Amino acid sequence: MQVDKPHSNCGVFGIFNSQAAAVNTYYGLHALQHRGQEAAGIVTIDNNGDGKNHVNHHKGLGLVSEVFSDSKVFENLKGNSAIGHNRYSTTGSAGSVKNIQPFFVQYRMGNLAVSHNGNLTNSRIIREKLVNEGAIFQTSSDTEVILHLIARSRLENQIEQIADALKQVSGAYSLTILTDSKLIGARDPNGIRPLCIGKLNGSYIITSETCALDILSAEYIRDVEPGELVVIDEEVIQTGKIKSFRITEDYSIKKHCIFEYIYFSRPDSKIFGSNVDKMRRKLGKVLATHHPVQDDKGEKVIVMSVPDSSNTAAIGYENQLSKMGIPSKLEIGLIRSHYIGRTFITPGQANREVGVRIKFNTVKGVLENRTVVLIDDSIVRGTTSKQLVKLIREANPKEIHFRISSPPIHHPCHYGMDFPSKSELIANKFEDIEKIRKYLEVDSLAYLTHEQMLEAMVDHAPDSFCTACFSGDYPIPIDAYFQKEQYEL
Amino acid sequence: MQVDKPHSNCGVFGIFNSQAAAVNTYYGLHALQHRGQEAAGIVTIDNNGDGKNHVNHHKGLGLVSEVFSDSKVFENLKGNSAIGHNRYSTTGSAGSVKNIQPFFVQYRMGNLAVSHNGNLTNSRIIREKLVNEGAIFQTSSDTEVILHLIARSRLENQIEQIADALKQVSGAYSLTILTDSKLIGARDPNGIRPLCIGKLNGSYIITSETCALDILSAEYIRDVEPGELVVIDEEVIQTGKIKSFRITEDYSIKKHCIFEYIYFSRPDSKIFGSNVDKMRRKLGKVLATHHPVQDDKGEKVIVMSVPDSSNTAAIGYENQLSKMGIPSKLEIGLIRSHYIGRTFITPGQANREVGVRIKFNTVKGVLENRTVVLIDDSIVRGTTSKQLVKLIREANPKEIHFRISSPPIHHPCHYGMDFPSKSELIANKFEDIEKIRKYLEVDSLAYLTHEQMLEAMVDHAPDSFCTACFSGDYPIPIDAYFQKEQYEL
């Protein structure tokens, strides 16, 4: 059973000057597993004393724990610096292994490895130009364009080459780059995806979310700023001063992906300057303020989440109801099975009723004859939601009220999220929310409005977010080929 | 990272008269995955029209989803009746596959397959006797004894043979047995482990917990009674009347494993006549009544669980605190990673700090400067608890109070749970609870007493439980060889 959520493309991790660079990267990728579950890879660079740098790597399809299930793998992943990558999906089964990051190549300055979270919006145009100049491409990935631009830069300094390359691309990117002597982090000028810096004893880490620092007991230093290129090298280790460069001098307004707060990032992470947990809870509170539910007999309303991604919003919702004086109670109304790995199959058509029950079951006694508020963070296709409502209905609640801690999703993301096609989105299938309510067969349905969502974003300017999937307002222009490329290659 | 909990040995499932017997068994086993995660197997019996019954099987090490990851497997698992088994562990890597259930053999009445949850306490004595009579044993499992006793019975009726065999064994058993024409369920006279009957259209199901019925949208009929042997055959399908026999005429007092309510069974199941969720919540409430926590400044106490097994008890605890007028709030203070499968490795000793962080991380903002009550259902060795407390301490709570919704565990289980050795149990390592508190470095620690635990068991007579792991009071005598057998074979 596929989860009915948008999918992020990746988690990135890099570490410099660590005696256990590969193992620490492995743990970091494990902490970032929620950002991509289809493939994982680690690349290390090792100077084994022979005066030459050796690149080692291991990649594969599956969870981090599956790809790195043999400890012998780590014997080959020698070196004091490493980068890693989790990936949501690889396009096409046959070519898939080729598309697993980190990518690594040899160019005139030596070795170069890259992990990328995000999506470039002008990669097709650049690719055509490069190809015409005689470049050869191994993959269909936009990330490969960055490698070519770096290799072709006529500048002599490696950092300047990288900045030169990044100046030419637009879109979303949080990158960790490994060279023979440096770990580099770079983030697009709008800071669409998160990227932060940490420190672990003598090592420096650059990674997507702080939860990847926590697993290593590493210290959070600061975020990589939008448009910033940070460099960690021997000198940084000595001086303790992280080197910082601007990719572009233009000041760009921040456009953080608001979906990172709504669903993607882990609640225990701090991104864009705030704890995810706090923002998600706030979304729940604002949802309760504007869309409360009361029992007509004055009995306690049962607030329950679709576990686990909506747990925090549900807490916020129930807390706010209480504060508003509405009798309510947080309950675990759905039990979720966590034993469904990549390999779970649903053989035959023997039992069409199974569906959502593979993942969820209701706690019957808790729901019987109660007014239930079901909290979810978002609805994409709505298929799972419909099945869930049917399942909950069997536990005989009095009423089911469905509350969504974000607005309806109407538009594709061009900056790294993977949505179904526009026509499959439930919000585009039905004329209005009432029609969706009828389809889902709930007693009431409410989403946050765009304004209510931004209201929840305390400590952040309302215009500092990309909300394109809700609003269609794309902060970065998309090249003509883009959509074609995204779906066809 | 091993979970620091006792391990149940098995989940059993059987279905009769289903066109998708194997597939339904697969889903049932998936729903019972929490009862055993090391191995799984399905056996079907098929009359393919040639007048002969064919036994088909598929078994393997791993989760149900791993063992049955290839849908082609189901093409071989033909037949309208099936039984399945989940197993916690198999002793010894080399011999392991041999020990995966269901066991199946040919004997004078035809085919016979058995799935067993529980542990026989006189199997060694019977085995010796059988061996002296010329029986040969394939495995070290106590379950094989049952097969031999059935095959050697001189009675002519198959049901009588089975009853004859079961009369001779003592201990805990919830069995599903498949023969060429019948599905049989049997439960020991004390009803130590759960076993229930369900119906799905024209099919009958016998299985450990009702959650395995729910996944199939099957209807719960009733429990198999302690000491009862139920038979499903063609006639039952026709008449709709389940055939019931007594294994022994002696009336035995019920001795349900109380740990099924505390930790093993799924909260969405109904066992021993009550919803597990309800009993577990009640344990939390009684825990709050006798061992409340208050903030000295009158601020809301943060109640948090060790997810996911203690979630329900934590809700009960917080509800009771509120009822008692103590300001409190339920929070998700720990995020648990569910991406740790069987294959997760912790390479090298590079980062000793990783430990519990592979599985848990704190939500920092929620805990800072707060009085925290951490709820867990039980402590076995205490190693994970100690690491967890240390992790939570880093989020800077004011105080950490640790509350356990069961008494200290002092004794091994001889009826199907797998504990570490007596000397490894934390309750046996320290003289008193205060010493355990110091070791765990919490501000206060409280367990339920034996009486308080039974107080929570509403709707149940206090003497209807086996509480041997807490009290050392074993309701069924153990044969002299037993302990030896349990650990050595």
Place this chain on the structure above:
Amino acid sequence: MQVDKPHSNCGVFGIFNSQAAAVNTYYGLHALQHRGQEAAGIVTIDNNGDGKNHVNHHKGLGLVSEVFSDSKVFENLKGNSAIGHNRYSTTGSAGSVKNIQPFFVQYRMGNLAVSHNGNLTNSRIIREKLVNEGAIFQTSSDTEVILHLIARSRLENQIEQIADALKQVSGAYSLTILTDSKLIGARDPNGIRPLCIGKLNGSYIITSETCALDILSAEYIRDVEPGELVVIDEEVIQTGKIKSFRITEDYSIKKHCIFEYIYFSRPDSKIFGSNVDKMRRKLGKVLATHHPVQDDKGEKVIVMSVPDSSNTAAIGYENQLSKMGIPSKLEIGLIRSHYIGRTFITPGQANREVGVRIKFNTVKGVLENRTVVLIDDSIVRGTTSKQLVKLIREANPKEIHFRISSPPIHHPCHYGMDFPSKSELIANKFEDIEKIRKYLEVDSLAYLTHEQMLEAMVDHAPDSFCTACFSGDYPIPIDAYFQKEQYEL
């Protein structure tokens, strides 16, 4: 591409008192790989100093090199004694692993493991009797009957128990049996399959063919005699005197499987008292004597074999032609690919011409315009022969004369060879040899007659062979159920 030859069921190996018992067994099984290529297994018995004997095993489908491709396997196969088994085929994919030998069980005298080459002819009758007495069977194999008979013997001495069991069975068996303190070899009273004894430093070996001694540089001592049971134990190690018992006092006439000389055994082995190479060469010589080929222009006749099994017979044939003054020349006219493992697939029907070419190609220059004699040891279905002839014809020989160093095969084997059904045998499909010749499209075809075949068996009495597959003259009676059992179970 299946080889068109009868298949032997097994190779057996056992070793006692070796510090590398499992590894030596592995090499022994590798040397016996030609006797069975579908599955392999090793069982060791280890007294690891705790006063108890531990049975270790490893089994799997495939070649010895595939089943034992991980050297870690040997770390588990501890113990100073071991037996092993190669198997030709396992019936049914699902149940297959269960049928891989050696079988091992626990019975009243302790551990017991058995490897069996051959086929019992009264196993069904015995099995029925045992089942009626309450025995349970795990497999459909006739070998399991032997285990039960041993376990049920009321005699007190283990050797007597085994002899008691073997007295009750009839048919073909060459067995290696391992107990807690002994390695035992046993051979049926007719000595149908080979079995020999060797010595390697302080260790004793019992195995199917001497090539398994040669690979270890072990010394050949003698054959296990028909009807003999030899015992190797600590005392034998001390005294150097192999203990020998008679299974039955009746003197039975030897009935060696003549096909072991014709095709099965390796030419570098010595079985039944003679070098296989010598007998096979003699078959070729007798073939030339009675069925010579001459070129009509007096040019040298090209003698070529179907590699590799007919190489020796071809040498004999050419040598005899020369001796008879017929101009001739041995040539390698066919190149055989040895890269076809178990996994070779022939996808699609794209190229129907491929067929035999996957395995063979002609050396064109050698055959052009020459009179060619193609030597093969036997023809079963004839399908491969027909394709081969067509292939050779493309190399433009003047004539192709086909010579077979055994008589036509008309009957099934009940003593351990696996043939296609009677109606598939080419000799039963056509009325006479001339009709077969036409079908195969060769210029002439000749088999050895039954008398000519026996004429080649120098040093052996003509009546000392089982020739049932040629003659239909079965030396051991077959029970009524047998044929049914053989094909259906």
Place this chain on the structure above:
Amino acid sequence: MQVDKPHSNCGVFGIFNSQAAAVNTYYGLHALQHRGQEAAGIVTIDNNGDGKNHVNHHKGLGLVSEVFSDSKVFENLKGNSAIGHNRYSTTGSAGSVKNIQPFFVQYRMGNLAVSHNGNLTNSRIIREKLVNEGAIFQTSSDTEVILHLIARSRLENQIEQIADALKQVSGAYSLTILTDSKLIGARDPNGIRPLCIGKLNGSYIITSETCALDILSAEYIRDVEPGELVVIDEEVIQTGKIKSFRITEDYSIKKHCIFEYIYFSRPDSKIFGSNVDKMRRKLGKVLATHHPVQDDKGEKVIVMSVPDSSNTAAIGYENQLSKMGIPSKLEIGLIRSHYIGRTFITPGQANREVGVRIKFNTVKGVLENRTVVLIDDSIVRGTTSKQLVKLIREANPKEIHFRISSPPIHHPCHYGMDFPSKSELIANKFEDIEKIRKYLEVDSLAYLTHEQMLEAMVDHAPDSFCTACFSGDYPIPIDAYFQKEQYEL
């Protein structure tokens, strides 16, 4: 056990306009398995009607039968044209998959896939130049240089681009190249490695050896000439006229690798204009002429080969002895096991005697008290030879005379063969042949001299061969970096 022979790097295959392009390539690669056993791959190009060309591929480590053991793979390998590659070895375990050919990329003219047999001698210099121009390299393979040169050519016609690229490289190459609309074959101006053209119904094939045509019943058309570039496209299919271009107008003298005749190519292939079998037999005859062996008592000398590579030379040797009137007899003195796949392990040091016995055993009766001539095609390290002689000695021959159908190997190959380091070659370890004889413990030892070897090359000009490994006379200059590159990358 590693074979003590030089290793060829590759076999190449390409097919155009075949409805079963991938399957035919699979069979072709199987026929070429002897040229590379460590890895295999197939790339197809498919226009599935959507106006775009799709590249499909499957690659893996192992034999062709292992890499393509799942027929589902072929469902993905759609397309009417395909190229394939067998590889001897990949350097480094971690990076190995990346180095498996065919390589395929996208460049400005579309898709491009390449399979290469041979070794470029100026690749390092070209690579440096390309890298300085901004090219990025994925692998350490010299073949990747060709891809870049093609992509960077400023010429507009694809064939001219390829010719332009090949003009810049020197060394040995037999290439099959696949583009969106063409199959191209190219061979270096010296024609070092073989390459031929075949036809199968409406399809054209370009491949290393004719045995890959034979397996498909394809017709041999002609060789690709040294310095020729042949093109197969739709027009060729229509007209039946293969398009031919010259890579360079300079006439280069042929320098065929003489080792292809001595050992590499299959005896049933025709390469460089002659049947391999014929040339190999002639080497044996010349060997007998110059280095005959006679028994001192006038008994027949036993001529035996080291199977299977020396079988043909042994036949030639024996035929010549006979012609010279020396009593002799061809015998199979060694049985070779063909069950040793890639996975065969030799666990522990339990039995140091095993060694060569894993692969060979003697046929004892044949050798006893006889004067034996052992024929081998070459000796590299000599380790296996020494063990073999010891093994044969145990069969008690009167004398062992060792005859080698090529000269001593003193020098590395820079054109595609993989040798051990110079110091490991037995011919460099000992001062003279007498010293080698003593080391090998044979009664006499003789190699062919350089002149004798060329004497055997009937139908070929003596200067038309590269004999560098024997003579050190390298026909193509090696760039300074070459040796470094060859061993280090």
